[in-house]
Amino acid sequence: MDELGRRLAEGDEEAFTEVVERFSRQVFALCYRVLRDTEEAKDMVQEVFTRVYLKRESFKGRASVYTWIYRIALNLCFTHLKRRKAETIPIEDVAYRLAVDADGPDSRLEELRGIVGRMIEALPPRQRMVFVLRFYEKMSFKEIAEVMKTSVGSAKASYHFAIKHLRQLVSGGENLEA
């Protein structure tokens, strides 16, 4: 077990503070990517580190502290997503807005964020998680399979579905099936 993990597991308050300082931004980024809502992501970060605080003495050091926290965050986000009522967005709506707004200077960053948010929100929970982990978090399919408790093949299939879905949103539904 690394030094920080050992101190955390022993209940050292300083270690907890250090863990929060070191990892909370990354956890926020992950939660935001998955949830696409700043306030929800902040609440989720607080929830994640509250769990870390309450469970710290059960940390066994089999993985690094970060991996442990990351898994807690993923599980909470995934559970949250599945509970959230799924909304469907008409493809034409997103496609039209994309045609109008897709490329623009920095001032359009907010707009882009909104569009990307709508696209990602159009994905069902599992596809959405896998897409975020692969595309934004740069995880391997093996790692994704481990944290999502699934097979490499099925993680990859979810990613492919997600990409096809997203591409369809952008190109308005035209299709290629070889």
Added chain:
Amino acid sequence: MKHDYHPDSDELIDLVDGVLEEERRRWILEHLKVCSQCSAYVRSLEATLDMLARDEVPQIEPAFFTYLATRIRAQVQKPTWRRVLLAPGLAAAAIAALLVFVLYAPSPPELDQLDLIMADMTTQELIESMGDDLGYEVLASDTSEELFSMEEYFQGETAYDLLEGLSPLERQHLVEEIEKILQSETSGSNIHWGC
């Protein structure tokens, strides 16, 4: 090398994702040179992913991260604060802890969670000497009634240490934060901040 059949869309995604085996990758790249259908598909994939890649995580206020550990402890450890007499020098930090606790409590705090008074100065006196405006700021109260009820509540109470759960680093953050507020708003104040 034959081009009489197309790679399927999964393979084209793998190509863009960079996970194809080298030999297959080369075959598909050759295919793309002569197949407008597949190359259009790849271009649309790339355009989609380029756009998704330009999306950034929004910046949020740094204080959210700075006080996160403090808020979590405050939430979890509420009932276990022990009564400690504060050294005069810790007054600023204690007020800062109160400020942070009030500002970041997940729900409006109960007044009985706020019974903080300096060992050498009552919070009542402290608020009075700060003036109403700063009192609002420090106690995060929105209305004069609210501030008044807090002042009333504080009157005559004894000191509790909200700092117990704070690390030295957090204390330092808190003290710096509160000192910024105080410097900008109490020039000429008679409060002596010993930190």
